[in-house]
Amino acid sequence: MDNKSLILNNIGKWINLTEAEADHFTSLLKPVTAKRKELILEAGEICRYSYFVTSGCLRGYTIDANGFEHVLNFAAPNWWIADMYSLLSQRPGNTYIQALEPTSTLALSKDAQERLYREIPAFERFFRIITENSLVSFQQRLLDNLSLTAEERYQNFCKRYAGLTDSIPAKQVASYIGVTPEFLSKMKHKLLYKK
């Protein structure tokens, strides 16, 4: 399946498009690729695109006042990623988006997205639905951070991102679940031997 089929398939789970609409939509997409470790968005920039990952893997993260990184999300193939705050407000954001490995995306510009809303109202529905799903999972993650131990969060992570556990460096898994790499290392050892 080529990249445009992949994204149409993804959208087709939620809304129906005519062939003409589908063609129009794909004509708005711009292929964007990134090498391993390359940044496709940096803090301080205005986020002008939503990225749909077709291969590889991206991560979104911020750097706090003390210089520590915090991973907000990973985006494997079939996922969308953007700095939502910056994309919506068109103000400089505080998110970095980086490729963990060579990655291909289809980028939809903010302008094109707004145009889609006007021309094909079903896209309003599509983005409403994926935003709702994202909201639910961030709410759950917040509650998990408040109520689960680091070990439970790590096990959740392994289930949730089962396919990616190997391609994501431990350091960044630690950052996602909210512990130091040292403590993650200790937990892995413990889970391996004690259980």
Add this chain to the structure above:
Amino acid sequence: MDNKSLILNNIGKWINLTEAEADHFTSLLKPVTAKRKELILEAGEICRYSYFVTSGCLRGYTIDANGFEHVLNFAAPNWWIADMYSLLSQRPGNTYIQALEPTSTLALSKDAQERLYREIPAFERFFRIITENSLVSFQQRLLDNLSLTAEERYQNFCKRYAGLTDSIPAKQVASYIGVTPEFLSKMKHKLLYKK
């Protein structure tokens, strides 16, 4: 301003409705009130409404495996609240919604909401936008929990909910920022005398 004007005003910030559309919309709303401490949604139930608060204050919270409460959100007048997971999936949720004081809401049923999407597509846009805003603020709160100290989170909370700081019991402020009431008490003492 009466309650229906309040909600139309709120919606009017994002979309324009004809008078007929506005009337149709308000005809779908069901007034729901709750006494202090009354639950309008309990864990295990299916959430069938989004609630728009017109007066008073609600809080959404869960109870974890160890019996501890975690406050997901507060809803002051002009805010919407629901158990998004349950509302979207129409499956039993794990959220309680409780009145902190005598509260009036306008409830929009899931059915009515779906009907609105079909009849007045602008509502698709409205709910997309408020869901996006909610997503941004939950992402920020997650990052705050990962990067700020409890003291910084408390000060953020005081700014964000400036108008409510008094009407929300300390116990629930503690639960929102993710500390025990004992530790919040200590922080308040410290901020009062040391600073």
Add this chain to the structure above:
DNA sequence: TCGATTTCTTAATCTACATTAAGCTCGGAA
């Protein structure tokens, strides 16, 4: 191919916050 970063691990020590426990305060029910 090989030094130089960067990442991962192990271990000692430290600290922010939790737990436990006890007394205090206050609004509400009888």
Add this chain to the structure above:
DNA sequence: TTCCGAGCTTAATGTAGATTAAGAAATCGA
């Protein structure tokens, strides 16, 4: 008006996870 239970405070003690440090392993640039 009194009592009672819930919320708030203070303080002693406990602990999950951070910090620091240093060596081992993987990755990278030239």
